[in-house]
Amino acid sequence: MLIKKWEQLPEEMRIPALRPYYDVLRAHSGSLVLKRAFDLAGSIVLLGLLSPAFLAISAAVALDSKGGVFFTQERVTAYNRHFQIIKFRTMVPDAESIGAQLTTSNDMRVTRVGRFLRNSRLDELPQLINIFIGDMSFVGTRPEVPRYVARYSPEMLATLLLPAGVTSEASIRYKDEYKLLNEGGDVDTIYVDRVLPDKMRYNLKAIREFSFMNELRTIFRTVLAVCGREYR
Numbered sequence: 001m002l003i004k005k006w007e008q009l010p011e012e013m014r015i016p017a018l019r020p021y022y023d024v025l026r027a028h029s030g031s032l033v034l035k036r037a038f039d040l041a042g043s044i045v046l047l048g049l050l051s052p053a054f055l056a057i058s059a060a061v062a063l064d065s066k067g068g069v070f071f072t073q074e075r076v077t078a079y080n081r082h083f084q085i086i087k088f089r090t091m092v093p094d095a096e097s098i099g100a101q102l103t104t105s106n107d108m109r110v111t112r113v114g115r116f117l118r119n120s121r122l123d124e125l126p127q128l129i130n131i132f133i134g135d136m137s138f139v140g141t142r143p144e145v146p147r148y149v150a151r152y153s154p155e156m157l158a159t160l161l162l163p164a165g166v167t168s169e170a171s172i173r174y175k176d177e178y179k180l181l182n183e184g185g186d187v188d189t190i191y192v193d194r195v196l197p198d199k200m201r202y203n204l205k206a207i208r209e210f211s212f213m214n215e216l217r218t219i220f221r222t223v224l225a226v227c228g229r230e231y232r
Contacts, residue, residue: 002029003161010080013157021158021207031212035137038212043132050125057088057122064113067093070126075143077164080157083135085143086126090114121226127166139215140165141203151192152200159203167222170202175225 003025006014025032058069071089074082091109110118117123130136136143143164152159165171174195206214 002032004079013080013160015154015157017154018158018161021161021204024208024210025161028210031210031215034212035139035215036134038215039131039134039137042138043128047128047132050128053122054125057117057125060113061089061111061117065092065111074146075164076146076149076160077135077143078160078162080149080160082146083130083143085136086129088114088117088123088126090117090123124166131166135163137163137165139167139218141168141206142166142171142199148192148196151196155204156200158207159200161207167218168203169206169218169221170199172218172221172225173202174199 003022006019006022009018009022061069067089069089071087071091072084073087075085077083090111091107091114092111114123127136131138140162141159141164149160206218
């Protein structure tokens, strides 16, 4: 994966606030190639190894509640390109039409199996497909829906210089994000005014300090976090 030439970026991204982040990534073109090679090889291996788990989870989701096995939603990735993220379905059918796009800890739309999948992060497994086809990466800023990307500050748009990711430092620190959203008040307001800016601090710092080795450390820390352990 090589970053585009400055002149090839979408017009809304050719702004002074992005230039320092762009220059950092251009200086690490070798790490970007390794990043894509790792994503491709890792997604192929894991899709093969985890195929029995995919079948078991698919059966559990189908038996637990009506609706399809997978959930897809429009998200935004590198260069402001829209794509369909793939997850195992964890909510009742048409959940978005009967509630907010964000999920709180006591959200009644979450199914019994869905709650287990969310707590164990197993609902994220189908994103290996997104990684394989290049819409996402193992490490990167979590992909937002277009309505939240529209609220980005100019500097936040720097996160769109790289593919969206399954995990990141922000994801590790906000693994219990739903608890913050459950404190009361309007969920969207809490997310946009409090959660998103703080997550973006970590996302932008990761770009400023970008390297392939740092990405491997983030993957290692994510595994520990999912297992309930901390590593610093």
